[in-house]
Amino acid sequence: xxxxxxxxxxxxxxxxxxxxxxxxxxxxxxxxxxxxxxxxxxxxxxxxxxxxxxxxxxxxxxxxxxxxxxxxxxxxxxxxxxxxxxxxxxxxxxxxxxxxxxxxxxxxxxxxxxxxxxxxxxxxxxxxxxxxxxxxxxxxxxxxxxxxxxxxxxxxxxxxxxxxxxxxxxxxxxxxxxxxxxxxxxxxxxxxxxxxxxxxxxxxxxxxxxxxxxxxxxxxxxxxxxxxxxxxxxxxxxxxxxxxxxxxxxxxxxxxxxxxxxxxxxxxxxxxxxxxxxxxxxxxxxxxxxxxxxxxxxxxxxxxxx
Amino acid sequence: xxxxxxxxxxxxxxxxxxxxxxxxxxxxxxxxxxxxxxxxxxxxxxxxxxxxxxxxxxxxxxxxxxxxxxxxxxxxxxxxxxxxxxxxxxxxxxxxxxxxxxxxxxxxxxxxxxxxxxxxxxxxxxxxxxxxxxxxxxxxxxxxxxxxxxxxxxxxxxxxxxxxxxxxxxxxxxxxxxxxxxxxxxxxxxxxxxxxxxxxxxxxxxxxxxxxxxxxxxxxxxxxxxxxxxxxxxxxxxxxxxxxxxxxxxxxxxxxxxxxxxxxxxxxxxxxxxxxxxxxxxxxxxx
Numbered sequence: 001x002x003x004x005x006x007x008x009x010x011x012x013x014x015x016x017x018x019x020x021x022x023x024x025x026x027x028x029x030x031x032x033x034x035x036x037x038x039x040x041x042x043x044x045x046x047x048x049x050x051x052x053x054x055x056x057x058x059x060x061x062x063x064x065x066x067x068x069x070x071x072x073x074x075x076x077x078x079x080x081x082x083x084x085x086x087x088x089x090x091x092x093x094x095x096x097x098x099x100x101x102x103x104x105x106x107x108x109x110x111x112x113x114x115x116x117x118x119x120x121x122x123x124x125x126x127x128x129x130x131x132x133x134x135x136x137x138x139x140x141x142x143x144x145x146x147x148x149x150x151x152x153x154x155x156x157x158x159x160x161x162x163x164x165x166x167x168x169x170x171x172x173x174x175x176x177x178x179x180x181x182x183x184x185x186x187x188x189x190x191x192x193x194x195x196x197x198x199x200x201x202x203x204x205x206x207x208x209x210x211x212x213x214x215x216x217x218x219x220x221x222x223x224x225x226x227x228x229x230x231x232x233x234x235x236x237x238x239x240x241x242x243x244x245x246x247x248x249x250x251x252x253x254x255x256x257x258x259x260x261x262x263x264x265x266x267x268x269x270x271x272x273x274x275x276x277x278x279x280x281x282x283x284x285x286x287x288x289x290x291x292x293x294x295x296x297x298x299x300x301x302x303x304x305x306x
Numbered sequence: 307x308x309x310x311x312x313x314x315x316x317x318x319x320x321x322x323x324x325x326x327x328x329x330x331x332x333x334x335x336x337x338x339x340x341x342x343x344x345x346x347x348x349x350x351x352x353x354x355x356x357x358x359x360x361x362x363x364x365x366x367x368x369x370x371x372x373x374x375x376x377x378x379x380x381x382x383x384x385x386x387x388x389x390x391x392x393x394x395x396x397x398x399x400x401x402x403x404x405x406x407x408x409x410x411x412x413x414x415x416x417x418x419x420x421x422x423x424x425x426x427x428x429x430x431x432x433x434x435x436x437x438x439x440x441x442x443x444x445x446x447x448x449x450x451x452x453x454x455x456x457x458x459x460x461x462x463x464x465x466x467x468x469x470x471x472x473x474x475x476x477x478x479x480x481x482x483x484x485x486x487x488x489x490x491x492x493x494x495x496x497x498x499x500x501x502x503x504x505x506x507x508x509x510x511x512x513x514x515x516x517x518x519x520x521x522x523x524x525x526x527x528x529x530x531x532x533x534x535x536x537x538x539x540x541x542x543x544x545x546x547x548x549x550x551x552x553x554x555x556x557x558x559x560x561x562x563x564x565x566x567x568x569x570x571x572x573x574x575x576x577x578x579x580x581x582x583x584x585x586x587x588x589x590x591x592x593x
Binding site: 070071072073074142146147150156157158236237240241242243244252254259261262263264265266267268269270271273274 | 491
């Protein structure tokens with residue numbers, strides 16, 4: 001193609017293509033690939049470090065999962081993580097039990113009872129909750145909640161209850177906003193048909209809308225649970241970090257994220273003590289994978305319902 | 307036209323590469339003999355305020371040198387200096403206590419100052435002095451009420467640092483004579499700052515802090531009748547103290563050497579004292 005005119009035209013087309021299509025495509029592709037690779041690398045790194053407890057230090061996975069004996073600095077160290085695992089499970093479950101009724105009620109209120117008030121006041125309030133850094137939650141918990149619990153219920157104030165309450169507040173926006181979305185996404189036909197049959201608003205909400213929105217609500221609950229499991233700072237500030245399984249709500253306890261943040265900087269890389277912290281991190285990653293799979297499965301059910 | 311397309315593509319890739327590299331630490335460059343260049347100091351949060359202060363004053367005297375001080379803990383400092391990620395690793399404990407013997411042998415210890423530790427109690431506790439045996443009984447869970455050690459009838463609340471903490475290691479070694487603390491009865495606080503505020507706010511509580519963290523919100527106890535003061539540590543009458551270490555991989559050179567010389571020099575002694583640490587040269591005893 002020796003024609004100079006044709007070359008010039010082709011050049012312009014190429015430049016235009018680059019400007020309108022190629023540039024954006026290249027940026028998005030590079031960024032997308034980069035993030036995917038980064039995620040895989042992180043998971044891989046965590047797996048390698050986490051498994052070295054079993055493969056390099058030859059500790060037994062059964063000891064890690066089911067032993068309550070944690071004495072990493074003893075002459076014959078023991079690395080049983082059961083206390084931390086139980087602490088994490090108790091804290092997140094309690095937080096969920098406290099938070100879900102409030103979150104669900106808020107969701108019903110903003111989507112069904114008073115959408116105007118919901119949109120103008122409650123929705124922004126929920127968004128503010130999301131934006132508050134976790135250290136602020138922890139600090140308020142430490143300076144307000146802990147002394148209050150100490151005066152009201154005795155004990156030290158640092159407790160399972162304090163941790164669950166702080167966590168409940170932190171996961172409230174996740175569950176509330178996802179549940180509200182689930183209600184809003186329901187077709188108007190559902191409400192109209194229910195009213196046409198003579199149902200009251202409460203009956204409509206309870207018998208028609210709630211079951212129909214359930215998959216979306218469950219997704220919110222699972223994501224809230226995942227956040228509760230992974231939260232470190234705020235919880236660590238109020239649970240007291242006492243290494244034992246709590247006997248009652250006002251007992252201090254400890255969880256996986258707390259022991260990781262407390263010990264990671266002070267243990268040297270490659271020592272069994274440090275490795276076992278990585279194993280706990282790997283366990284947290286696996287649990288959050290599990291929750292994400294669960295959330296996706298409930299989300300799929302929602303599409304099937306419609 | 308292709309050149310331009312490639313240029314833009316190269317730009318995008320370069321950006322990605324830059325993002326990738328931004329997370330990595332620059333390689334140490336403190337090899338020249340003159341005092342210019344960069345120095346990365348990582349480790350012990352107990353030593354961090356002092357190292358920070360030293361880096362500021364050092365920068366005034368050596369405008370061509372950049373000293374960056376980071377916390378992260380003694381374990382992090384020792385690991386990173388051993389792997390060459392940083393130039394100086396700060397530690398509260400001897401390297402051999404954290405690292406395996408072969409790795410520890412590659413590091414050179416520079417003792418930069420001494421730090422004293424005191425048992426501290428909440429302001430409502432009337433006890434002012436404890437013997438070593440009384441402290442051991444309290445921290446092993448044998449004594450659980452203040453009335454057994456001369457105080458009011460009040461439950462003792464134990465507040466510990468994490469097992470990996472350098473402060474806890476020093477306190478266990480020198481105050482408790484290595485006695486194994488009771489497990490499952492003590493609250494654990496992540497940092498000296500939170501220990502101080504928790505002790506101040508929890509009636510009947512006892513914990514331990516470095517001298518640099520003592521203030522009027524808590525009460526520091528005498529140990530075997532000797533008050534926790536810098537003078538008593540220097541004279542050798544108050545026994546709960548340990549060295550703060552700066553480790554280098556092999557002998558210190560360049561900026562690292564100059565920085566360590568500065569930290570242990572006479573010009574910096576006043577800063578060491580005013581921040582609550584004790585200069586090595588003041589010590590009448592050694593370990």
